[in-house]
Amino acid sequence: MHTLNLLLLASGLLVFVSLLAGVMSARLGLPFLLVFLVAGMLVGVDGPVGIQFDNAELAAWVGNAALAVILLEGGLSTRMSTFRAGFKPALALATIGVVLTAAMVGAVAMAVMHVDWRYGLLLGAIVGSTDAAAVFSLMRQSGLRLDERVSATLELESGLNDPMAVFMTLALIATIRTGAGGGEVLMLLARQAGFGAAIGLGGGWCVAWLLRRISNTAEQGGLLSLIIVSGGLAVFATSGLLEGSGFLAVYLFGLRIRELAADAAHAASSALDGFAWAAQATMFLLLGLLVSPHQMLDNVWPTLAVAATLIFVARPIAVWLCLAPLRFANAQRLFVGWVGLRGAVPIVLALFPLMEKIPDSYRFFNVAFAVVLASLLLQGTTLGWVAKALKVVEPPQHPPPGQRAVQGQLTLDAELPLADVFGFFQLPVPDNSGPTLGHWMTDTLARDREVGDGLDWHGARFEISSLVEGRIERVGLQLAPKAAAG
Secondary structure (H helix, E strand, O other): OHHHHHHHHHHHHHHHHHHHHHHHHHHOOOOHHHHHHHHHHHHOOOOOOOOOOOOHHHHHHHHHHHHHHHHHHHHHOOOHHHHHHHHHHHHHHHHHHHHHHHHHHHHHHHHHHOOOHHHHHHHHHHOOOOOHHHHHHHHHHHOOOEOHHHHHHHHHHHHHHHHHHHHHHHHHHHHHHHOOOHHHHHHHHHHHHHHHHHHHHHHHHHHHHHHOOOOOOHHHHHHHHHHHHHHHHHHHHHHHHOOOOHHHHHHHHHHHHHHHOHHHHHHOHHHHHHHHHHHHHHHHHHHHHHOOHHHHHOOHHHHHHHHHHHHHHHHHHHHHHHHHHHOOOHHHHHHHHHOOOOOHHHHHHHHHHHHOOOOOHHHHHHHHHHHHHHHHHHHHOOHHHHHHHOOOEOOOOOOOOOOOOOOEEEEEEOOOEHHHHHHHOOOOOOOOOOOEHHHHHHHHOOOOOOOOOEEEEOOEEEEEEEEEOOEEEEEEEEEOOOOOOO
């Protein structure tokens, strides 16, 4: 028990300090997830603590499970309006865009790392996809109000491009190990996409059917979130056992539940967000612990060449070509090209060659890790500045000149759709918004809420007017006496 307590103390303090440092770094404009990677590196073999950890298989297991939870939460938080707005451009970027990016990075890797085309393309595939955890986190952290189509494209792409990157990585590993031909590669693609989509959509329908027959109050959010997470992990594992894409399956599983059981998905959203943060923290800490910074320095110039090609050449060109037929403005294409954030996915994919004992694969792991650090430091810290410089930030919505916002004290039905209420009173819709005003109030306030409890939102004061068996029935609204100047 003494050893167990020491381990719990050390791990608890590490996560606690990392979270506090992450909150402080977010205020400075640094990506929250970068802190966990750095914390793992400081605890690792080259850091002051000096823990030696080289279990790539354990890191891959944890990484895959964590990514499944992150993609599930991303799918559940995606509205169908967002899906419809960004599906076509996101699908193009998640397929053609990943292939083009991998090919350009692979060509440079062949030249600077002196490897043949299979190894070069393998490295390109490993770093070719954007990362859902990084994109979801920074999009919410930045607080930027982007065009709906641009925002939807970025979020959907980060969830849809992982399966293509995984497929390319597995196909190239098979080609290196066994000399697999084109027919085998096409069969692998068919199995990955076919089984992944079928199991994800089918599993989502079944769990949504079950959730619609369970009470979906916010008080049961913890139970509902456990049902959704356990179902998502079962879908992920089932797809993997049938050689389908678990990443595609769990993302579509989340989307399907959001579409068919929106009330249950919203009631579980707070707990699911906590699961996703725990998964991100564990994964990034473990991956940071696995890397050896001194070995990254041995390949510093090839690594810089690969990172520069990815950030400044391959990603922008791929985005430009994919979005050109879809009538995106030039500034929007440049912005989407810049928000090609890399995170845990490339590092986890870089573990696959290590587990398969591909020659020189640890070198690829170090390069992928360094590329992720460069992406988070360079692209992550400049996201807001680039958006403003390219003028892709949507201006705040104000009342037309000569008109004043509704003012005074009102009483609203808690079952009113939140989007309609906020749209009528010209208030920005929060990211964690639910289907109704009552849902939003329930999730935002404490569980032991009482009549009179309230919250402020952009000049408006919302207070609970009446409760029925703990459920919010009426909400009082008090608006500022004057509208914001246009």
